[in-house]
């Protein structure tokens with residue numbers, strides 16, 4: 001075989017090995033995500049930390065379920081430019097009320113708690129804009145809030161793919 005070809009083949013093989021390795025490292029990095037509740041042992045065999053994780057996941061899940069409808073409605077109203085309508089006000093009050101309950105969720109994962117606090121900070125800004133009836137600020141703070149939701153989902157929401 002031509003020497004130049006051999007060299008080029010070895011280089012591409014090397015490149016493949018390197019990119020494979022990179023991919024593996026990415027996968028290992030994801031293991032930082034807390035164990036899903038389903039992989040935990042039975043309740044009476046759990047360590048206090050595992051119990052805290054289970055309880056934290058459960059309570060966070062409850063908050064998330066109640067965010068589903070107001071988030072969906074508000075997204076639609078934003079898309080249609082129907083801000084501060086009767087319906088908008090109803091769902092904005094609801095999302096603020098529900099999302100605030102995330103504050104009381106005790107979760108052992110520090111990174112998750114960081115994302116939670118970022119969301120609560122964005123929520124406070126959104127609430128402020130909403131109370132001031134400042135539609136321009138409502139738009140920008142809504143976007144920031146949604147980004148804060150997605151930041152956590154990207155890392156922790158395993159079901160339904162996240163957004």
Ligand code: HEC
Pocket residue numbers: 057060061064065067068069071099112113115116119145146148149150152153156157158159
């Ligand atoms: C601290 C992390 C975190 C933040 C912040 C967060 N979420 Fe979630 N969310 C999750 C996790 C984890 C799940 C998956 C829960 C499950 O499947 O039990 C989830 C699931 C959901 C679901 C699906 C719930 C269901 O069971 O049908 C909705 C809707 C949702 N989130 C909306 C939001 C909205 C809106 C915000 C921002 C206001 C938000 N989330 C912020 C972590 C977060």
